[in-house]
Amino acid sequence: MNVGSSTQRAEAEFRRQLPTILPRLNRFALALTRDRAEADDVLQAACERAFSRLDQWDPDTRLDSWMFRMIQTIWFNELRARKVREKHADAQAGQTKVQHAEPEGQLLLLRAEQEIFRLPEELRIVLMLVCVEQLSYREAAEAASIPIGTVMSRLARARLLLMQRLGITAEADLRVDADAALAPTSDDLIVKTPQPAET
Numbered sequence: 001m002n003v004g005s006s007t008q009r010a011e012a013e014f015r016r017q018l019p020t021i022l023p024r025l026n027r028f029a030l031a032l033t034r035d036r037a038e039a040d041d042v043l044q045a046a047c048e049r050a051f052s053r054l055d056q057w058d059p060d061t062r063l064d065s066w067m068f069r070m071i072q073t074i075w076f077n078e079l080r081a082r083k084v085r086e087k088h089a090d091a092q093a094g095q096t097k098v099q100h101a102e103p104e105g106q107l108l109l110l111r112a113e114q115e116i117f118r119l120p121e122e123l124r125i126v127l128m129l130v131c132v133e134q135l136s137y138r139e140a141a142e143a144a145s146i147p148i149g150t151v152m153s154r155l156a157r158a159r160l161l162l163m164q165r166l167g168i169t170a171e172a173d174l175r176v177d178a179d180a181a182l183a184p185t186s187d188d189l190i191v192k193t194p195q196p197a198e199t
Helices: 003-033 035-050 063-085 104-118 123-133 137-142 148-166 171-182
Strands: none
Touching: 003 035, 003 063, 003 123, 035 063, 063 137, 104 123, 104 148, 123 137, 123 148, 137 148
16 A cells, blocks of 8 residues: 555544544543643644644544644643743643532532642643553554553552542542543542553
């Protein structure tokens, strides 16, 4: 297959798959930026960059992993550019407002969302990729450009931090309450001891 036909196939697959994964890409961008407008901008930039670089994507591989990596790269580049432009900026965007009139369960959901946004960026990324986007450890490692052992370690730390901050000791409580906010799989937010990475 020549380069032209390969790129045409990539473009056809890209156009076919993109609409179905856009909600997930948007959710990931929002988790990174913590601001709806910035998430939209990052997602648009990622889609434009992906379309212009389809010759770099193999249609036989996962489009979502490629796009997650691109969204992350664009956002990190933007953060670095801001540090250069605004030395004294200490922006904290998109803080979730808790509605005190809501039932206790809803308040816990909102608190869980707030605490996820407060996680260090490297922990928030792996939590989103594995628990929300349901990527395997290997796929998450590829999307985040980190070793698989680092994914497992960061995920365990993120889960533990969330449970400590929310004061949750029962596994079921975290599964039920966090599920409605971010729709992870049933066991995704249970603290597990990470296995040593293979050497």
